Amino acid sequence: LVTAIDHVGIAVPDLDAAIEFQRRTFGLEVAHIEVNEEQGVHEAMLRAPGDASGATQIQLLAPMRDDSAIAKFIGRSGPGLQQLAYRVTDVEAASEALRAKGFRLLYDSPRRGTADSRINFVHPKDAGGVLVELVEPAQ
């Protein structure tokens, strides 16, 4: 089902401060920044300088609205690991295969993720307490 670990997402209160922390402390570089209005996030993808494209990235997720998933997560748990994202070749097929096994998917059909990827999520209560994202990268 899964072809790679796409990214690990960290909920952060302040995107610029979190980017600076990761850069100064660990030497990670910004690969991509965008706003996702639907998800209510301002986000950055980071990678280690030597990584090939397609390597696992770190996603920093800052809330843009009080009613967003990230604002709610920080309000309950504080900043920290929020999601683990698995890369798949066909998010609809992967979602359907998991639904058929009884897992709850959060969306009936895929939504838009980073860089025009297509995404869905497995409910954290069905995945060992981890919010698992399925990502089909843009072609």
Ligand code: V0V
């Ligand atoms: C909530 N729970 C979590 C969790 N969020 N457990 C592990 N990891 C998380 N991130 C637990 C929570 O503590 C509750 O446990 C239980 O799940 C149900 O919580 P709830 O209050 O009913 O649900 P909410 O309102 O907190 O919503 C949780 C979900 C929500 C996962 C449904 O966060 C969601 O819709 N997430 C998907 C969208 C998202 O995360 N967007 C931001 C990233 P107890 O207390 O019952 O034990 S956007 C993104 O990733 C992009 C753009 C991308 O990658 O491309």
